[in-house]
Amino acid sequence: MAAAAAATNGGFDAIVVGGGIMGSCAAYAAASSSASRGGGARVLLLERFDLLHHRGSSHGESRGIRATYPQARYPPMVRLAARLWGDAEAEAGYRVLTPTPHLDMGPRADPALRAAIENGGAAEVVGASDDSAASWPWSAVFRLPEGWTAASSELGGVIKATKAVAMFQSLAAKNGAVLRDRTEVIDIAKQGDGSILVKTSSGEEFHGANCIITVGAWASKLVKSVAGVDLPVQPLHTLICYWKARPGREHELTPESGFPTFASYGDTCIYSTPSMEFPGLIKVCAHGGAPCDPDRRDWCAGGDALADPVARWIDELMPGHVDTAGGPVIRQSCMYSMTPDEDFIIDFVGGEFGKDVVVGAGFSGHGFKMGPAVGRILTEMAMDGEAKTAAEAGVELGYFRIGRFEGNPGGKSC
Known part of the structure; x- marks a missing residue:
């Protein structure tokens, strides 16, 4: 990890790009982790549009939660998410999920x-x-x-969708994260000192130890432009x-x-x-x-x-x-x-970025309920290089790798 270099540059422990449910959950998880390590306000969340906008996939009045999936890989993630929903509600002091x-x-x-x-x-x-x-x-x-x-x-x-996103953004800020909306990311690059440089359309630049990309329907465009990686989303x-x-x-x-x-x-x-x-x-x-x-x-x-x-x-x-x-x-x-197989993409971008840039994408109309689990997993991958919480909960991340589409455009269809 490039934490030491980022700290020297006055940067962040983590920069989260995209403020929908996945990015907001990741920002909260990263800020909580950073605060517990004595890092202070070392997490940055960047959103291209207004916070709580209606242009993507995380707005609206409601989403459902269920553990009945034809694919055995999802129920453990749902159960992990259900526990994390409860933890976040307890910290916030109000409910967003009606059982x-x-x-x-x-x-x-x-x-x-x-x-x-x-x-x-x-x-x-x-x-x-x-x-x-x-x-x-x-x-x-x-x-x-x-x-x-x-x-x-x-x-x-x-789940009250917009209210839930707002809750995780508020909790992220409470734990020291910096939230910036109307800030479009146009480039992400690895620096010689090992830090990640994030550039915006307004000319601002931010340094981070790592970066978490959660831009929903814009994932293919952004990841292709900054890393040359094709995401079939x-x-x-x-x-x-x-x-x-x-x-x-x-x-x-x-x-x-x-x-x-x-x-x-x-x-x-x-x-x-x-x-x-x-x-x-x-x-x-x-x-x-x-x-x-x-x-x-x-x-x-x-x-x-x-x-x-x-x-x-x-x-x-x-x-x-x-x-x-x-x-x-x-x-x-x-x-x-x-995605072609309707499974998520949760993986390291790889290449020159190594394990310092991760992407969560392709949630295929059924991912919102798992937002707290995905946010925690992405954060641990970016900050620690591995997702211990996923392993402890029995979540097998191999199904969500980008490489499953290599030579197999349909992925691992169930």
Whole structure:
């Protein structure tokens, strides 16, 4: 590590580029680590746009959390993140995560659903696909097609997205980090003394012992320009849809009534959070979107293509509970940063940077819930050269290496 050189130059222990959920969590983890080592205010967070902007993937009212993944590599990271969410809330003195149950449903023989149930420790609802079995939880809301099943798990919940990002930024500042927005990074270079030099579009320069890159949909552009490394991360324009609960059904769909976050497997991948952020409305969305350039987005692209399948799903599986006439009441634009295999990229950039520059990217529409874990892992990789927390939690980082795409553009698809 180049800590001694950076200190000589009056620099920072860590420079975090990108202030979304991953960068904000990394800045907090780095500032906490630096403070515990007696380093003082030695962490810098640089954000290209305003703090808490809506141009990327970390804004909005809600995200869900669940441990039911078809890929066995994710539940340990979710459980680590759940613990770190709690630790951060305790330090902040307020909540950003409302716990709920979680429900997975889909064709009984669907291999992804079967794997998710097993990996997440979910309990399958026996007889859920039988109309005569009306006693399973939430059977009054959902009408499952023939051949479908459902499984419930305890680890679910709704995360207030923008509030969560703000919490980690506040905690980073509390622990001595310096936060700068409207500061675009245009170059990152390794100096002869071993330090990292970060240059901005305004001509400012910052020295750091290491650098953590978490710029979301802009990751491919920045990493290619500063390191010549190709990251196969495709930004997708996606749509967040809120639908109106039918009169008399509003309370039934809330966390207070025990309603879960849920995901549906099958031809259309559907996900939802309970009615919470907008009274009388429930968030139900389709996973996916259309390719886009984050600097030249058509904010209306793909609206009907993403909303219509959700309306059909609601009409079939939640009859009498949600009104789909006229489409969603609220439509909010967002972006995915999608890798070919939908797995994350968490790795050292390598080359001349060695282990002094790390990148977290390609969170593919399902990474927000794991932000505190990813931030801690990136920080430990950058500052210590290895992620001990990941190893202790059973998180296998080999799946997230950049090298998996070499000679295999599709990566390690599940």
